[in-house]
Structures are given as structure tokens and as C-alpha cells.
């Protein structure tokens with residue numbers, strides 16, 4: 236699937252109109268009647284290769300190739316070859332640095348020249364990605380900024396990395412470009428611009444180009460995902476009317492970068508008054524290479540289960556489980572299952588996840604009630620290795 240996705244970045248240049256869905260026919264805008272394609276190119280900023288993802292409308296009498304070439308040319312970018320794309324790691328390092336406290340991408344929003352309802356539509360798209368059962372998450376809400384996104388070619392001054400991930404409304408040079416996302420290939424920074432030359436809408440059916448649909452696609456690029464060959468997916472390289480829901484293909488693409496974090500299944504009941512003292516966590520005795528262990532030397536806090544808070548006002552509880560094969564070597568791709576309870580809140584759930592290359596698997600409990608949490612790692616398996624003497628591992632306690 237990844238190969239298909241990588242190849243698509245280039246195929247986008249070659250896609251012909253046959254078989255591609257048309258935009259909603261109820262469109263009131265002449266411009267919105269045009270079909271739109273998406274293309275990925277590469278350019279250089281501050282000596283670093285940067286990706287530029289463009290959605291451009293195909294006006295009558297124009298070919299997709301002409302439109303893609305003109306859009307790329309307008310920002311001095313060239314189409315990306317599939318072998319180049321496949322060598323790029325576009326994931327955000329904060330999700331694999333071993334620090335669960337920074338596991339979100341902060342974005343800033345400039346409302347100048349926005350179409351009414353634009354911010355809410357973009358926010359909805361951000362939440363959709365956050366709900367894709369992956370450790371990847373955009374930070375809660377967007378900070379406001381008055382700046383033009385620094386990586387966007389059309390902003391005043393030279394293109395530059397400024398350490399901020401900005402979204403704004405900009406008059407883009409290419410007349411066919413609807414929206415663009417610029418992202419670093421080494422530096423973790425991504426900027427998005429919606430073209431103010433276009434008519435945008437948030438209504439259903441769409442009276443112009445749907446902001447949330449385009450935002451969902453561009454935010455997929457921000458997360459590091461390339462184009463998909465799957466019809467109907469958000470990351471398909473075209474705009475074909477309202478699409479505000481991720482497909483399995485989109486979710487798998489996100490999880491290919493960041494792993495999965497199955498949300499536990501119970502319905503939380505708030506219990507704001509509960510308090511408790513965490514109890515010591517038992518430690519496994521490592522036996523090199525014969526079985527899996529929960530935690531061990533070199534894992535976060537020296538413990539195999541670490542709690543952290545995330546999301547708006549820290550409402551979400553992140554449970555990070557570390558797995559080693561001998562007490563010190565992280566195991567990639569281990570399947571783990573846990574149960575977590577908050578008795579005071581009447582909360583009882585279970586979940587499964589897979590470890591990443593750091594040997595860590597993360598589960599997110601959304602809107603976790605305050606109180607005393609108890610987590611047990613029931614099992615861990617990777618190939619022929621199981622968690623025999625160390626599982627079930629726990630209880631691991633935490634007071635939220």
C-alpha cells in the first residue's frame with residue numbers, strides 16, 4: 236500500500252480525467268464546477284528540500300498535466316519522482332522521541348481574509364484526524380497569528396522555516412490552485428494556505444469548494460501522508476465534492492507512520508473528587524532474548540507503563556507501554572493488550588496496540604475521567620516471543 240501511495244505522487248501528474256468523479260453538480264459557482272486534481276512537487280527552502288502539495292482546478296479545455304505543471308511552475312517546484320518520495324520520512328519526530336508529553340502538532344491560524352466559517356471547518360478536519368486511533372494528534376485548538384505562513388511562496392519576504400505550523404488565507408499566484416501545503420523533509424514544519432481567489436463554502440450541499448474537505452486532505456499531508464490510489468479516500472489526489480470522513484485507507488496510512496492506538500471502549504462517568512497515591516510498580520527480571528518484558532532498562536522513567544495527559548485541557552489520558560526482549564532491547568511490532576479501570580468513575584475498558592521502533596505502544600483514553608487509574612498489561616506477543624513470566628504486568632496506577 237505504501238508503494239502505491241508513493242507512486243501516486245507522481246501519477247498525479249499523469250492522471251487523466253477519465254474515471255475521475257466530477258464535483259457536486261449543485262455548485263452555484265462557475266469556478267466550483269471545475270474538477271480539481273492534486274499534485275506533489277519538491278523545491279528548496281533554506282537549503283532544505285521541501286514538499287509542496289497543491290490542489291488545482293482543471294478548467295475546461297485544459298489537461299490535468301498542463302494544470303499540474305503550471306501549478307508547480309508557479310512556485311518554482313518540480314514534480315516529485317516516486318523513488319525520491321519513498322525515501323522521505325515525513326513523520327513528526329515528537330511522536331517517537333520517547334516523551335509522551337509533547338505528542339501533538341501545534342498549529343496557528345490567521346483568520347485574515349478567511350471565508351466565514353473557515354476556522355470552524357478547519358478545526359473540524361483537525362479533530363477528524365485526531366480521532367483516527369493513532370498517537371498522531373494536532374494540538375488542542377489553533378493559536379491565532381497575524382503572520383503569513385512562512386513556507387508559502389506567495390507570502391512577503393523569502394520562504395523560510397520559522398518554527399511555526401501556520402494556516403492562512405493567501406492570494407496564491409497560480410490561478411488554478413485551490414490550496415497548498417508546504418512541509419520540510421528534514422525539519423518538522425508544515426504550512427497551509429487556502430487561495431483567496433476561490434469561492435469557498437461550508438454549507439451542504441456545497442455552494443462552492445468545501446473548506447473542510449480540502450482542509451482534511453491538506454492536513455493529511457501535514458501529518459506526513461502522501462496520495463492514495465483508493466477511490467473515495469481523502470488522500471486521493473483530486474477534489475470531487477464534499478468528503479469529510481476518513482476512509483480505512485486514510486487511517487491505515489496514518490497508522491503506518493505512527494502506529495495505532497485503539498481507544499478503550501467503556502463510557503466514562505466523571506468523578507472529579509477521587510484521589511489516591513500511586514503504588515510502586517513491580518519490575519520484571521530480564522532473561523535475554525527468551526521472552527518479552529514490559530519495560531526494563533532504558534525505557535521512559537525506567538517503567539514499562541507511563542501515563543501522560545493530552546488534548547484539550549489535558550482531558551485525554553495517554554498510556555504508553557514499553558516492551559523489551561531482554562530488559563534493554565526495544566521490540567518493534569509487538570502486539571499488546573491492556574485493561575484500564577477507574578473504579579471511582581465506573582470506567583472499565585480494554586484496548587490493543589502495536590509497538591513502534593522505540594518499543595512503545597500508546598493508547599489514548601479520550602475525555603478520561605479524573606480519579607485513580609489502574610492499568611494491567613495482559614499480554615504481549617511478537618513473533619514466537621510471548622510475555623510469559625512478566626504478564627499480566629501491573630497494576631500500574633495513576634491519579635488524574
Ligand SMILES: [Zn+2]
Nearest residue numbers: 273274288472
Ligand atoms: Zn494532496
